Amino acid sequence: MKVGIVGSGLVGSTAAYAMVMRGVGREIVLVDMNAARAEAEAADIRHAVPFAHAHEVRAGGYADLAGCLAVVLCAGVGQKPGETRLSLLQRNAAVFAEVVPAVLAAAPDAVLVVATNPVDVMTHLAARAAAAAGVPAGRVLGSGTTLDTARFRSLLGGHCGVDPHHVHGYVIGEHGDSEVLTWSLVTVGGMPLEAFAQLRGVDLSEPLRCEIDSQVRRAAYTIISGKGATYYGVGSALARVVEAVIHDQRSILTVCTPAAEVAGVADVTVSLPRLVGRAGVAETFPLPLTPDEHARLQASAAVIRQALDELGSQP
Numbered sequence: 546m547k548v549g550i551v552g553s554g555l556v557g558s559t560a561a562y563a564m565v566m567r568g569v570g571r572e573i574v575l576v577d578m579n580a581a582r583a584e585a586e587a588a589d590i591r592h593a594v595p596f597a598h599a600h601e602v603r604a605g606g607y608a609d610l611a612g613c614l615a616v617v618l619c620a621g622v623g624q625k626p627g628e629t630r631l632s633l634l635q636r637n638a639a640v641f642a643e644v645v646p647a648v649l650a651a652a653p654d655a656v657l658v659v660a661t662n663p664v665d666v667m668t669h670l671a672a673r674a675a676a677a678a679g680v681p682a683g684r685v686l687g688s689g690t691t692l693d694t695a696r697f698r699s700l701l702g703g704h705c706g707v708d709p710h711h712v713h714g715y716v717i718g719e720h721g722d723s724e725v726l727t728w729s730l731v732t733v734g735g736m737p738l739e740a741f742a743q744l745r746g747v748d749l750s751e752p753l754r755c756e757i758d759s760q761v762r763r764a765a766y767t768i769i770s771g772k773g774a775t776y777y778g779v780g781s782a783l784a785r786v787v788e789a790v791i792h793d794q795r796s797i798l799t800v801c802t803p804a805a806e807v808a809g810v811a812d813v814t815v816s817l818p819r820l821v822g823r824a825g826v827a828e829t830f831p832l833p834l835t836p837d838e839h840a841r842l843q844a845s846a847a848v849i850r851q852a853l854d855e856l857g858s859q860p
């Protein structure tokens with residue numbers, strides 16, 4: 546089972562490392578315009594293999610992506626302290642204009658998993674190019690809010706004193722400032738969050754919810770101001786998405802993929818809980834949102850639609 550990663554910087558190399566640690570796939574090819582970086586990252590990760598799962602990890606060019614089941618796209622620039630994800634759009638759209646056709650030519654049957662920011666818009670652009678090349682809908686998806694959902698579950702688990710694996714709750718919409726934390730749908734050990742909190746005497750006051758919301762929404766800004774970039778969380782999220790694809794796990798993950806309509810916004814790409822397997826996204830699940838959550842999802846989808854419209858109107 547072969548996986549490609551294009552863009553072997555911090556995110557791409559950490560995703561490869563997470564795949565080796567988790568035992569996802571059997572062969573990983575790292576591609577980067579900086580071939581020396583790809584070679585060095587591949588060698589460094591290869592040295593971890595005896596402590597983890599059997600894997601061949603190597604650097605290569607686009608032609609080496611032939612036969613990949615999934616190709617992860619992490620090429621491009623990241624945010625500097627204080628920058629928003631959307632501010633990267635022009636620069637990373639130019640990178641994708643070069644990278645996506647090369648990947649489609651080399652690995653026409655692969656599922657494309659986009660990580661480059663702003664990930665919703667970049668996924669929309671990659672999917673548009675793939676559709677023009679005859680790739681079926683659903684075969685291009687983005688990591689979307691898988692990372693934000695993990696941040697939400699991790700904070701709630703810590704607050705409730707429960708392993709986050711038993712906390713279920715989704716962050717949906719844009720992977721960015723307008724994302725929506727669906728508090729009304731959170732369950733802990735099968736119980737609605739409110740019931741669990743009452744049983745265990747856990748604080749769910751408005752200030753507490755605002756604090757968790759801010760820590761999820763602001764996580765990237767906080768981490769980037771402290772260490773320049775985020776990569777462990779997203780690297781693990783990407784390994785999990787690739788695992789669901791190549792092992793055809795039919796997992797429900799908050800990935801993004803183009804949709805005809807989301808909360809009344811037409812032709813847009815944002816995250817919702819989706820069934821992910823060998824063909825990419827097989828199905829999208831509608832959520833029973835509160836009117837406030839629905840309005841926020843609509844506003845979030847409108848942010849991405851506007852970014853796409855502005856990009857489309859560039860000369």
Ligand SMILES: NC(=O)C1=CN([C@@H]2O[C@H](COP(=O)(O)OP(=O)(O)OC[C@H]3O[C@@H](n4cnc5c(N)ncnc54)[C@H](O)[C@@H]3O)[C@@H](O)[C@H]2O)C=CC1
Nearest residue numbers: 552554555556577578579620621622623660661662664779
């Ligand atoms: N979706 C998510 O949840 C997250 C996304 N990201 C995004 O991932 C992207 C990568 O971030 P980092 O790895 O930290 O950046 P980085 O600068 O460490 O790595 C980017 C790599 O892309 C390569 N590259 C640039 N243009 C290329 C091209 N035309 N062809 C091939 N390779 C090319 C560079 O040589 C570099 O090695 C950024 O857009 C960042 O915002 C970062 C964290 C979370």
Ligand SMILES: CC(=O)C(=O)O
Nearest residue numbers: 630662692764765775
């Ligand atoms: C950088 C980024 O998108 C994140 O850590 O959420």
